[in-house]
Amino acid sequence: MARVTVEDCIDKVENRFELVLLASHRARLISSGAPLTVDRDRDKNPVVALRxxxxxxxxxxxxxxxxxxxxxxxxxxxxxxxxxVPLLGNTAAASTADSDADIQFDRMSEEDLLRGLEGLVPPAATEEDERE
Known part of the structure; x- marks a missing residue:
């Protein structure tokens, strides 16, 4: 088959630069194994893409x-x-709308928190822990 020219393709893709981008992308697809839609006729991938x-x-x-x-x-x-969607834990509270207004949060100062952490003791070792 005769060589394909840009003029053969310019009526399908108006911009020459876009034509080059599309043909090069198609040539890469062909080289990676995409099926051909025209006969190869010993042409290289860019020429096949333009055809x-x-x-x-x-x-x-x-x-x-x-x-x-x-x-x-x-x-x-x-x-x-x-x-x-309401949380599962809040479904009981959501059923009683009046109880939402009665919710109060405990406030703890930083000093109280530190005193509470200092008073913590590690859990007692079990027999399994001692064997390891």
Whole structure:
């Protein structure tokens, strides 16, 4: 087959620079084992890629999406919004709405906390611990 030229492909991809990017991406895909959509005819991978674009056996828009996806380092996944679900421990408290207003928190000073930590003793050693 005669050599493919940029003019053969320019009506499929208007921008020459984008054409080069798409053809080089397709040539890399071919070299990594992607199936061909045209006969090779002893042509090298870039020429085969240009022929595929010229003969419209592969869509330039699909190539563009594949190229963008291959260059992305972080793929953002659209996940549904998290629904507010009450915690299991709060279900009993949620059933009695009046008790929510009565909740009080204990306050402890730093000195009280340190005194409490100093008074802690290590747990007694069991027979299994002594054997190890």
């Amino acid at each position: 595929e674009i010229a003969e419209q056996t592969i869509a330039p828009d699909d190539l563009k999406e594949q190229l963008i996806h291959s260059l992305q380092k972080y793929v953002e996944v659209d996940e549904p919004e998290a629904e507010t």
